[in-house]
Amino acid sequence: MNIEVNNKIFEAKAGETILDVMNRNGIKVPTLCHMKNYFPSGACRMCVVEHENTGRLVTSCSYPVEEGMKVKTHTTRVIEARKMIVELLLSNHPDDCLYCVRNGNCTLQDLAVEHHVTERRVSGVKNNFNKDLSSPSITRDPDKCILCGRCVRVCEEVMGVSAIDYINRGSKTLIGTSFNKGLNTSSCVNCGQCIMVCPTGALSEKCHLNEIQMALNNPSKKVVIQYAPAISVSLAEEFGMEPGRDVNGIMNAALRKIGFDYVFDTSFSADLTIMEESAELIHRITNNGPLPLITSCCPAWVKYAEEFSVDFLPNVSSCKSPQQMLGAIIKSYFAEKIATKPEDIYSVSIMPCTAKKFEAQREDMTHQGITDVDAVMTTRELAQLIRLYGVDMHNIDPEMTDSPHGIRSSAGKLFGGSGGVMEAALRTAYFKLTGKELTEFKIHAVRGLTGRKETQIRIGDLQLGIAVVSGLQNAKILLDEIRDGRNDIHFIEIMACPGGCIAGGGQHIGADESAIMSRLKSLYDIDDRDSIKVSHKNPEVIELYEKFLGEPLGHKSHDLLHTEYKKRDVPL
Ligand code: SF4
Ligand code: SF4
Known part of the structure; x- marks a missing residue:
């Protein structure tokens, strides 16, 4: 069918709204309550247009197109109506x-x-x-x-x-x-x-910048910072650079200019997580479960499980998240290495996620009374801190991370996007089970922003069913299917935020789907470029096991890197 908008004829499909047609043809009207891909509510009325056939003002986000409809988007009446809404x-x-x-x-x-x-x-x-x-x-x-x-x-x-x-x-x-x-x-x-x-x-x-500045100003504290895999491909947008640009080296330099004593990469401990989690997967496969194993990197998912999916708690991996693993290693192995008491280290992390603030203060995220991570800032807070300290992100030479927790594999970096944990874990599980590397590292079926992805993978004699979900509503649907008897899934990655950490709740506000896709593509490009593509070949992880941890799932790992989850009562 055809409709007329501002005296021009546009093609429209049955079931579309006036706003759909305008968006497709570059006609902009303001919206407020409207969200793409959600059922329209028309509550705020900001998107009103004039329906010439009836003489009424109608909400374009919820009004369906009709053959022969004539619409005007910016008449004096429309503009005045919108202005009045803003004034009210x-x-x-x-x-x-x-x-x-x-x-x-x-x-x-x-x-x-x-x-x-x-x-x-x-x-x-x-x-x-x-x-x-x-x-x-x-x-x-x-x-x-x-x-x-x-x-x-x-x-x-x-x-x-x-x-x-x-x-x-x-x-x-x-x-x-x-x-x-x-x-x-x-x-x-x-x-x-x-x-x-x-x-x-x-x-x-909840802003942590004051506490972080106090620590930076305290000469008796060694202030150590780690940043999550998604940060380096998301921060650029806060400084007007193109979405997805990898500013890893620039960010390292900026953090040193601000005054952090040591700069580490959480992708290193993503590799460590993979060593532990793949060992856990193999242990469960060879010891009759419980399966499916479900990832535990996302603290929002973990809290959801503790509240709403208590029956699946035995399935959730006992691994702490990469943030907490690195926090625990910094206050043990690294503290020993620099001959500093753990209580004299102030450990900060930069996360794309607000739930990481909650995770850092969980009671089980402490070791001998000392918290693994002291403060967590989001990508947005990091940008604020960089501006506060006058660092010019456009004129700064890139620097490397510090050793011994700065080297990562590209598998660890993939944690930043939905499907990344699964892909990294399968690369290492395959090696551990067969003694050989995968001939093709990319697992296309778990890549991309789709909220639910599933495939079957053959590892030696094993046929593994895997699922990757993001958005907790998608997780609920999958878990309900398993409750109803589905038994072909052995390993599940769950991330609360749609698309994973690249679209986390601590990221730049206002990014559209194409910006988020650019961040994800940047992670994939890093994986294509890098030479170390599997967690088990990260030399610093290998050294950590040799010098300190022993072996995955060993006594020390269990003490520092694992936890357990309990049913959580929701008072309201
Ligand atoms: S808190 Fe923000 S998103 Fe929620 S209803 Fe109010 S203005 Fe809208
Ligand atoms: S959307 Fe907001 S209120 Fe709802 S669970 Fe997430 S943080 Fe809490």
């Missing part, structure tokens, strides 16, 4: 943009500028809700919430958690947990996906 939203909004974490990256602010809102014409009673600072990962400021509902939808539809919802009525309406208690008492898994879709500063990560 601002009428009770705090006027503290200069102090807001989203200053300069706020959709509401942008809309006010675009619609030339230069004075307050509508005065409403300002909201005066309490901030929720209870979560170790997420800060909520309901005064800044415009009730668009995006966070509610992502939490329910993508994460399958439903920790938050609309509560109260009328002017007292807000987004919160049941009974409006702290997020820490809810089922929230700290994934931060709600932050990624929030158009304002109502949701943000």
Whole structure:
């Protein structure tokens, strides 16, 4: 069928909305509550257009196309209606943009500028809700919430958690947990996906920058930093560089300029994780389970399992995540090596993830009373720190990481994207089971951003069924199939965030799917380029086992690198 938009004829398909047709043809109208690939709600009315056939203003995100429909997108009436929506939203909004974490990256602010809102014409009673600072990962400021509902939808539809919802009525309406208690008492898994879709500063990560600066200024502390595999291919966007650019060397140099004493790469401990996890997989295969083995690198998934999938806890790998493994090694082996007491080391990590803040403060992530990791910053916080210390990312020479935890295989680097842990683990499991390397390292069936991937792999006499899921709702569907009797899956990778850590809740806000794809492609390019493609050939990992750990699943590994998970009661 054809529809007319702004006097031009466009082709449209039955079932599409007016917004779909406009998006495809480069006609831009502002949206607020709308999210691509979600069922439209039309709640904010920001996307209204004039339906000339009826003379009504209709929400283009939810209005289906009709043959012969005529639409105008920027008449005076439409522009005035949108401007009024912005003014109404601002009428009770705090006027503290200069102090807001989203200053300069706020959709509401942008809309006010675009619609030339230069004075307050509508005065409403300002909201005066309490901030929720209870979560170790997420800060909520309901005064800044415009009730668009995006966070509610992502939490329910993508994460399958439903920790938050609309509560109260009328002017007292807000987004919160049941009974409006702290997020820490809810089922929230700290994934931060709600932050990624929030158009304002109502949701943000719990910032650790003050503590980190205090440690940097404390001469009695050795401040050690590690960064996750996804960071070097995601940070560029914070500095206006092209998405996916690998700034690994530049980042090393920046971290030294800021004052970190040692710079390590968490991809090193991703390799270490693979050594332990592949040994665990083989042990379970040869000792009748429990199978499927499920990865444990994602702390949001682990908390979800502790709350909602307790029946699968015996299946979850006992391996700590790479962040925690490296934290434990830094405060044991490395501390010994530099003749420093573990308590005099301040261990910081840079993660693409808000749930890592939660993970670092879990009781089981300590060793003899000393926490493995002291502070966690997201990619966004790292960018803030780099700016604060005046480091020019465009004019700095790349540097190497420090030894002994700076060398990685490209398999460890693949952890940054969905399917990466699986691919790395299978490369090493294949070698351990057959004594030979895979002839083709790339396992195409687990690559890409699709939320659910499955295949069968032959390793010697074994036929292994493997599955990779991202987005906890996808995980729930797969686990339900297994509960219903499916038994052809032996190994599962679960990441909470859709696409894995490259799209984690601590990443640059505003990245579209093509930017995320560029980050993933960058990881694959690194894998193509690098010479060490398997974790078991990482020379620093080999040395760590020879000099300190002994063997995978051995006594020392068990003590430092493994943990156990317990059912977690959700009070609300
Ligand atoms: S952090 Fe994740 S689980 Fe928690 S409220 Fe936000 S989307 Fe839901
Ligand atoms: S917290 Fe943010 S995403 Fe959630 S409803 Fe409010 S403004 Fe929208």
